[in-house]
Amino acid sequence: MKKRWLIGNWKMHGDLESNKALVETIRGALPKPEDDIAVAVCPAFPYLFQLAELTQGTEIGVGAQNVSDHLQGAYTGETSPLMVRELGGRFAIIGHSERRQYQGENDGLMGRKALAAIDAGLIPVICVGETAEERDSGRTHEVLARQLDAAFGYIRTAHDEIILAYEPRWAIGTGIAATPEIIQGEHEFLRQRIAIRDREFAARLPIVYGGSVKASNAASIFAMPDVDGGLIGSAALNAQEFIAIYRELAASQPKP
Numbered sequence: 117m118k119k120r121w122l123i124g125n126w127k128m129h130g131d132l133e134s135n136k137a138l139v140e141t142i143r144g145a146l147p148k149p150e151d152d153i154a155v156a157v158c159p160a161f162p163y164l165f166q167l168a169e170l171t172q173g174t175e176i177g178v179g180a181q182n183v184s185d186h187l188q189g190a191y192t193g194e195t196s197p198l199m200v201r202e203l204g205g206r207f208a209i210i211g212h213s214e215r216r217q218y219q220g221e222n223d224g225l226m227g228r229k230a231l232a233a234i235d236a237g238l239i240p241v242i243c244v245g246e247t248a249e250e251r252d253s254g255r256t257h258e259v260l261a262r263q264l265d266a267a268f269g270y271i272r273t274a275h276d277e278i279i280l281a282y283e284p285r286w287a288i289g290t291g292i293a294a295t296p297e298i299i300q301g302e303h304e305f306l307r308q309r310i311a312i313r314d315r316e317f318a319a320r321l322p323i324v325y326g327g328s329v330k331a332s333n334a335a336s337i338f339a340m341p342d343v344d345g346g347l348i349g350s351a352a353l354n355a356q357e358f359i360a361i362y363r364e365l366a367a368s369q370p371k372p
């Protein structure tokens with residue numbers, strides 16, 4: 117059975133006290149080791165170590181929201197994926213739309229970061245997605261193909277463990293998720309595009325959806341055959357909401 121993923125992106129929120137309360141509530145409610153569902157939380161950098169300690173011995177993984185595209189060197193203010201790994205991180209979100217929007221990150225940098233993350237032993241969660249304007253002008257597939265090809269121009273499909281996240285920019289933080297039909301259509305497109313490079317890899321690649329997922333819409337999204345889980349932003353900051361989303365994922369049809 118294919119593993120399904122639930123990844124919380126805590127963005128630039130939290131502090132020592134609220135992080136502890138949040139993760140302890142989540143930890144108490146999920147998951148059972150035999151489940152085919154993996155759960156991870158991605159706090160801001162300063163709290164990685166705290167979360168790694170709090171989740172030690174549990175089924176909850178920890179990831180970073182970003183990493184440098186270098187492993188070491190004179191890159192002031194950057195964080196190496198090796199450092200994330202040493203602090204107990206197993207994942208790194210790469211190319212999140214907020215980094216594209218506010219930090220000017222581009223497709224090439226996303227590819228280099230994904231490769232650096234893999235080289236450091238992390239699983240990159242590679243984010244792709246179109247803006248509202250790109251969708252409205254009928255360019256969604258062109259944009260997704262460009263982003264995907266840029267990332268896969270760096271990483272090697274055959275032996276790398278990666279997670280792909282479809283995150284339409286117009287759905288992130290807006291409270292308005294893409295419809296299940298749109299999500300399924302774009303996930304299918306992404307999988308087919310990767311299959312051109314490596315059919316077997318494309319079939320086993322987890323593709324998760326992100327963009328205003330909440331307990332009330334999770335079931336219909338997770339029911340889609342090409343949706344292998346969710347990347348959850350705002351709702352991941354609310355323990356009960358995150359737990360409810362987890363339950364919807366667990367109740368959805370496992371992916372063969």
Ligand code: PEP
Pocket residue numbers: 125283287288289290291326327328329347348349350351
């Ligand atoms: C995100 O930041 O990756 C995200 C999906 O945010 P939200 O769930 O708040 O739309």
